[in-house]
Amino acid sequence: MQILARVFRGDQLESFHTGSIVVVDSLGRLLAYAGEPGLRTCLRSAAKPFQAIPLLEYGGIDEYDLSGEELALTCGSHGGEPMHVAAAAALLRKGEFDETDLLCGAHMPYDEKAAAELRAAGEEPSPLHNNCSGKHAGMLLATQVMDIPSARYIDADHPLQETMRATLGDFADLEPEEIPIAVDGCGVPAFFLSLQRTAFAYARLMASSEGAGVAGSLERYAGSAARIVQSMTAFPQYVAGAWSMTTPLMQAFGGELLAKEGAEGLYAMAMAPSLVAALTGRLRVSRDSENARDPRRGRRDGPGTATVSPTVDHQLGRHRRRRGPDGFRFGDVMKKAESRKQKAEVRATLTLNKFKLQIGGALLLSAFCFLLSSCRTVGISKTTGGFAEIAPTVAAEMILDSQQVIVIDIRPSDSYRGPEGHIAGAISAPFDTIEMHLPELLPYQNQTVLVYGETSTDGAVAAQLFTVSGFRNVVHISGGIKEWIERGYRTVHAQ
16 A cells, blocks of 8 residues: 555644555556556455446346336446436336345435435435445346346356356456455345456456457457447446536546446556556555655655666676667667657556546545656656565565566576575576567567665665666565565575
């Protein structure tokens, strides 16, 4: 967890908010993060767009002539406003159900005006006022088009719930049994994913909605994903309502942003059309005053900047002049990389600056500003070093959770093969002769590359060298192999 925002009363710190933010593209590549990408959390209501897909996959739109507003409600966490209650009731009638068939329970409307009107009329809330009534109504309709029993449709072993778990697994690139479950507040299974997998699922949902030719899209779900995204972004008032920032946020982006909250501070987003990515964060509030520690190594030279030590600059200059086999030279690669980076930074700034809109939800927008100015980023950086840095605990989660991570050990060959061993799957590329190894490493330029040395210092130098040589997603494992072993993570030995 990392401090994302501070709240001041006068000139005194009153509270701070910690959490994790992850940005992933539709191929699952980590683009930027703050905190812990591998943190496993519960999606809660952020799973609703995926839970609605089976209804569409089995022909529910044609069978029940579902409108965009009704589809949005099946994906929403509504406020219990009159239009929400009416739409949920209409969904039930299409399947000849009524509110007694809903197993979500009842609670007061989230919307303050709707709740006040109920109290003034002396009425108790019904299951239709539950923020999940649209989702549950959609589930009841899905049981009919799937020709399965509607009784106990909320049970984890019900065929509908198993299908929904498998659908989420398809978007997160996981087997259903790899997704832990518990019981959500409305009684249905609640799913657990890492933040990185959650972001990946949302990015893939958006990519699939744009058609089969988009990188990372799932052709099988293209039609259903398109209807889900179109309905949510066209009718955001049915996804949430006056009670939540989700509705005005999507309205502000005019259909280019999909957003969905989950309970306990989870928030997921996906952007279209140029940047297909998702941001997910878990925000918690602490009332203890505490200064934030800047996550990056090096001395601070002002807000949003960090510098590296003269030793790093000296090492980079030395390697820039060195040549490898066939006249291969780092300096030539660096020059091309710097040009590509400048163009990428301009595109990223133009896209991400949209998040600076003056709309509700100050805490979330503060998190966005934090992400742009000072979080650890991969590929687009505000630091002189230009690479991300993570603790061994986070690195272990990333290696376990992703098949696209490349690990590079820059220690001498005798250390790689020595008694300490090396991280399983790591490629040996000794830093002293790095120019000899760069040509064989260039195919990994667009993948997430985890670099480590004996300690933090040598690993950081190598990480920056890879970054300025055009590697887009460079992550340095702080503490090197020493800290990896001290924290109890295993190593392997070369045969």
